[in-house]
Amino acid sequence: MAKRIEVSGLNVYYGDFKAVEDVSMTIEPRSVTAFIGPSGCGKSTYLRTLNRMHEVLPGARVEGKVLLDDQDLYGPGIDPVAVRRVVGMVFQRPNPFPTMSIFDNVASGLKLNGVKDRKKLAEVVESSLKGANLWNEVKDRLDKPGAGLSGGQQQRLCIARAIAVEPQVILMDEPCSALDPISTLAIEDLIEKLKDRFTVVIVTHNMQQAARVSDQTAFFNLAATGKPGRLVEMGPTKQIFSNPAEKATEDYITGRFG
């Protein structure tokens, strides 16, 4: 069940430092939204606030609102762990649990949720690995360690782990930056498939990737060095890449800075 994310007036701080200022945007369900912009403009910081992952960093805090459909993710009594269950995340470097088998890596979230039935676990592991386009490559070695896979396979394993718990949103922070071009294309094909079921948000430095995989693109920038990052503009990817409203966006996507 993909969900819509509605962000209004979001500021993000690390201690006294305001890293991101006044972001408002709507992220549509069953679509891919790309965040682009120069290094340090706050894309990852902002992404992490969409599932409260920034809270693991001491001193990081937000002001503003993030709604998942009608639910305020920062409302009173909302458990951040429960938020991360419905808004999953895939990181830049593949991070499978190194000593766990491929099977257990995918089953870990379900086991944490109390699922013990071996048949049910096996079904979910198979469907998640199929959903992550990895099943055929690993079905004969599910009991082998996840760390024994190639980088691209490990990243697909992490995606399988993320989708096994049936989240509503998947956040991806530069998921291909540590991968070779072939693995990158495999992940891009997968992202295209994931949007049938999930709301997908991806941070990428790769303009071609944003153009290939996303429906909507949001361009972030710094107003000046030392100032917070802000959302410059957001719109359909085709329009942002062919006819952006702002000169800074055009300069960035044509490689004139960043």
Ligand SMILES: Nc1ncnc2c1ncn2[C@@H]1O[C@H](COP(=O)(O)OP(=O)(O)OP(=O)(O)O)[C@@H](O)[C@H]1O
């Ligand atoms: N844990 C942290 N503590 C303090 N400041 C941080 C922390 N993480 C990031 N920052 C600062 O917040 C700002 C935004 O960083 P962030 O990593 O979100 O940018 P980004 O656009 O994702 O950059 P990149 O494209 O290089 O990954 C930067 O000034 C950065 O130095």
